[in-house]
Amino acid sequence: MTREKLMNVQEFQRSLGESGLDAVVAVSQPNVFYTSGAYILTQVSIPDRLAMTVLPASGDDALLVCNIEESLARQESWIDDVRSYVEFAEAPMHLLGDVLKEKGLAQGRVGIEARRLGAGYYQELSEALPKASLEACDWLFDHVRSLKTEGEIQRFGEAGRATERAILEAFGQAKAGDTERDLLRTIKENVALYGATDVVFGILGVADQSYVPHPPARERRIEPGDLVRVDFGGSWECYGSDVARMAVVGEPSGVQAETYKKVREVERKAIEFMGPGVRACDVFNCVVESYAKFGIEYPGPHCGHGFGFETHEAPMLHPYNEEELRPNMLMCIEPVHFSEEVGGYQVEDLVLITEEGSEILTNYGDAEELFVIQ
Amino acid sequence: MTREKLMNVQEFQRSLGESGLDAVVAVSQPNVFYTSGAYILTQVSIPDRLAMTVLPASGDDALLVCNIEESLARQESWIDDVRSYVEFAEAPMHLLGDVLKEKGLAQGRVGIEARRLGAGYYQELSEALPKASLEACDWLFDHVRSLKTEGEIQRFGEAGRATERAILEAFGQAKAGDTERDLLRTIKENVALYGATDVVFGILGVADQSYVPHPPARERRIEPGDLVRVDFGGSWECYGSDVARMAVVGEPSGVQAETYKKVREVERKAIEFMGPGVRACDVFNCVVESYAKFGIEYPGPHCGHGFGFETHEAPMLHPYNEEELRPNMLMCIEPVHFSEEVGGYQVEDLVLITEEGSEILTNYGDAEELFVIQ
Numbered sequence: 001m002t003r004e005k006l007m008n009v010q011e012f013q014r015s016l017g018e019s020g021l022d023a024v025v026a027v028s029q030p031n032v033f034y035t036s037g038a039y040i041l042t043q044v045s046i047p048d049r050l051a052m053t054v055l056p057a058s059g060d061d062a063l064l065v066c067n068i069e070e071s072l073a074r075q076e077s078w079i080d081d082v083r084s085y086v087e088f089a090e091a092p093m094h095l096l097g098d099v100l101k102e103k104g105l106a107q108g109r110v111g112i113e114a115r116r117l118g119a120g121y122y123q124e125l126s127e128a129l130p131k132a133s134l135e136a137c138d139w140l141f142d143h144v145r146s147l148k149t150e151g152e153i154q155r156f157g158e159a160g161r162a163t164e165r166a167i168l169e170a171f172g173q174a175k176a177g178d179t180e181r182d183l184l185r186t187i188k189e190n191v192a193l194y195g196a197t198d199v200v201f202g203i204l205g206v207a208d209q210s211y212v213p214h215p216p217a218r219e220r221r222i223e224p225g226d227l228v229r230v231d232f233g234g235s236w237e238c239y240g241s242d243v244a245r246m247a248v249v250g251e252p253s254g255v256q257a258e259t260y261k262k263v264r265e266v267e268r269k270a271i272e273f274m275g276p277g278v279r280a281c282d283v284f285n286c287v288v289e290s291y292a293k294f295g296i297e298y299p300g301p302h303c304g305h306g307f308g309f310e311t312h313e314a315p316m317l318h319p320y321n322e323e324e325l326r327p328n329m330l331m332c333i334e335p336v337h338f339s340e341e342v343g344g345y346q347v348e349d350l351v352l353i354t355e356e357g358s359e360i361l362t363n364y365g366d367a368e369e370l371f372v373i374q
Numbered sequence: 375m376t377r378e379k380l381m382n383v384q385e386f387q388r389s390l391g392e393s394g395l396d397a398v399v400a401v402s403q404p405n406v407f408y409t410s411g412a413y414i415l416t417q418v419s420i421p422d423r424l425a426m427t428v429l430p431a432s433g434d435d436a437l438l439v440c441n442i443e444e445s446l447a448r449q450e451s452w453i454d455d456v457r458s459y460v461e462f463a464e465a466p467m468h469l470l471g472d473v474l475k476e477k478g479l480a481q482g483r484v485g486i487e488a489r490r491l492g493a494g495y496y497q498e499l500s501e502a503l504p505k506a507s508l509e510a511c512d513w514l515f516d517h518v519r520s521l522k523t524e525g526e527i528q529r530f531g532e533a534g535r536a537t538e539r540a541i542l543e544a545f546g547q548a549k550a551g552d553t554e555r556d557l558l559r560t561i562k563e564n565v566a567l568y569g570a571t572d573v574v575f576g577i578l579g580v581a582d583q584s585y586v587p588h589p590p591a592r593e594r595r596i597e598p599g600d601l602v603r604v605d606f607g608g609s610w611e612c613y614g615s616d617v618a619r620m621a622v623v624g625e626p627s628g629v630q631a632e633t634y635k636k637v638r639e640v641e642r643k644a645i646e647f648m649g650p651g652v653r654a655c656d657v658f659n660c661v662v663e664s665y666a667k668f669g670i671e672y673p674g675p676h677c678g679h680g681f682g683f684e685t686h687e688a689p690m691l692h693p694y695n696e697e698e699l700r701p702n703m704l705m706c707i708e709p710v711h712f713s714e715e716v717g718g719y720q721v722e723d724l725v726l727i728t729e730e731g732s733e734i735l736t737n738y739g740d741a742e743e744l745f746v747i748q
Contacts, residue, residue, distance in 0.1 A: 004701075040588070041588055042588060043683045044418070045574065045575055045684075046685055046686045047489075048489060048686075049492070049686075068587050069588070071585075071587070072586055072589065073588065075586065075589075086674070087675040087692070088676065088690065088692040088695070089675060089693075114492060114494035114497075115421075115422060115492040115495065115512050117490065118488060118489040119491050119495075119496030120489045120510055120512070121489065121493075123488075123493075130606070158746045185566055188566065189566075192559055198573065198576075199556070199572065201415060201419055209633070211445075212449065213418060213442050213443065213445070214415055214446055215446065215570070217571070233419075237590065256678070299463040300460070301441070301442070301460050302462065310419075310420075311419045311420055312420045312422075316462065318461070318462040319462070320462055320463065321461075321462070
């Protein structure tokens with residue numbers, strides 16, 4: 001992995017310079033990966049095994065990991081200065097304090113991911129660096145990561161299309177009488193066939209669960225009349241996806257066909273509306289207005305999100321976000337319609353903001369009508 | 375899911391009583407699940423969409439979720455008092471503050487998961503409850519969760535055996551010339567066949583990567599002489615697994631066969647050594663001594679860990695942990711031997727601490743010798 005393929009280095013340096021911070025420290029798995037190239041899976045599965053990237057405004061970066069992960073870090077990262085601590089014997093925050101002091105930042109302004117670093121660890125760091133000024137810098141990572149590199153646009157686009165294909169083909173392979181879990185398993189097998197290395201989430205909302213946002217798939221058999229909502233995220237190494245498609249078992253009822261058409265129309269209108277300079281909140285308002293024309297109240301709280309190394313990234317498309325869309329943002333748009341009466345409807349696509357407007361990257365099928373499972 | 379099947383209610387209430395805390399608040403996904411029965415996957419995939427359980431020493435529990443997750447929470451939790459906040463419009467910490475005030479705890483001693491709650495959120499909570507005393511209570515959840523219920527022992531045991539079977543059968547299905555990813559995919563397909571709903575981690579360390587702790591599987595083809603180390607975690611709904619097994623492609627070399635035998639012997643000795651009243655550090659020392667007899671230095675930092683809703687749980691088997699093992703603890707034992715010269719060796723089993731000693735739950739195969747892939 002090269003630094004330039006993964007990370008928007010120019011925007012990072014510009015933002016760090018503008019912030020006036022002397023350094024920023026990444027602690028979350030996606031930000032450590034983004035700023036180092038080392039994909040350390042135990043950061044998620046063993047959350048106390050902290051890994052961190054120290055990124056000074058001037059001087060060399062350092063990657064701090066548990067010694068168990070040192071060989072991986074050296075293999076994967078472009079950062080030469082890899083430091084390690086021995087788990088249980090040494091406190092990761094003491095190592096971080098020492099590295100920051102060594103870089104002359106004992107009294108510096110140091111940006112920390114305050115939303116992600118546990119309060120207990122933050123406290124330890126404050127004690128290790130009593131004269132430093134620790135400041136939340138989540139916003140900086142959010143901002144830089146929202147402006148995708150060419151490498152990200154290509155890989156996330158491929159991941160999205162493969163996911164879409166896997167879902168649509170699974171709809172084609174499914175039949176009435178299969179269990180919900182059978183269908184979910186087929187989708188998982190299909191993404192694996194198209195190269196996915198992992199499944200991040202696989203949501204299957206069927207029939208009376210179609211309008212539950214994130215229900216577990218059941219042993220229940222799908223039967224004629226069932227609405228099938230799939231919201232799926234696979235990953236191709238570190239590049240994930242988030243795509244939603246829908247089907248109905250047997251011929252759709254009039255209400256099902258019409259409701260689906262409305263939901264998809266609202267989604268397409270929002271996509272057409274998106275482009276550089278358009279505010280996130282206005283995309284949300286566009287969805288609210290489109291639904292209002294159908295007499296449907298859109299409850300929110302959002303209608304989509306930036307997409308990247310995390311499922312929800314900045315900019316979030318919610319009513320209070322005045323941030324403007326910019327070229328090279330990758331957006332997932334998903335103005336869902338969930339109702340106990342008609343069921344849960346969701347079409348979700350990956351959209352690139354371009355200089356001219358927007359471009360749908362998940363264009364394997366068109367999803368114009370509800371897929372019919374025979 | 376019943377509360378008694380999932381949660382060691384008696385030990386929780388005893389520990390909470392002894393702690394003198396007026397309430398504890400769970401914020402991490404495993405602890406919210408453990409104390410509420412609601413398995414909210416977005417707590418991991420969308421980490422700012424906080425969910426929390428408020429557990430007062432006296433009075434009723436409350437479950438706090440984003441309104442998107444409210445239907446799921448009501449469906450899955452045994453807690454009747456479900457409160458929700460609207461994402462982006464309302465701050466989750468304000469809702470938490472209000473609920474704690476409503477329960478008369480504005481000036482109370484409130485336990486917080488300080489390792490897991492982000493420092494920024496902790497700060498918001500401090501401001502919402504300026505007169506309360508917020509204290510770290512991670513230890514309480516660690517302790518209670520270490521003493522498993524009958525339901526946990528049964529389900530984690532089943533998950534472990536199914537994982538072991540999936541790996542061993544994949545070894546039987548594999549052949550020289552397959553890629554590393556083929557082999558990993560077969561294991562994943564096998565666990566799905568045996569009912570796994572997800573893959574938590576799938577580590578395949580082959581040949582020159584066998585001694586890298588958590589490498590990514592490659593497109594490289596496996597060939598005679600390759601050492602194959604698999605460390606795999608699936609999940610059966612919320613019940614996970616963590617099992618390691620090894621194979622060699624073609625007949626093992628003398629060094630491979632002997633090294634494997636030593637590693638497995640060290641593991642078995644540690645299992646025999648484990649039992650109620652044995653200190654975690656002494657299990658570690660037992661491993662160090664067993665390896666020393668073979669002239670091998672065991673570097674640590676641990677040789678195993680409690681296992682449950684998280685991969686690494688208390689008690690960790692490391693040299694500084696003087697906690698005694700107790701009946702109904704579930705332990706993963708994995709005294710690995712990683713060396714650039716001979717490769718990476720790992721056998722990992724799930725072990726139940728009983729009144730009399732210990733019992734291996736991953737007993738589908740015996741792993742006495744390296745599995746030979748033809």
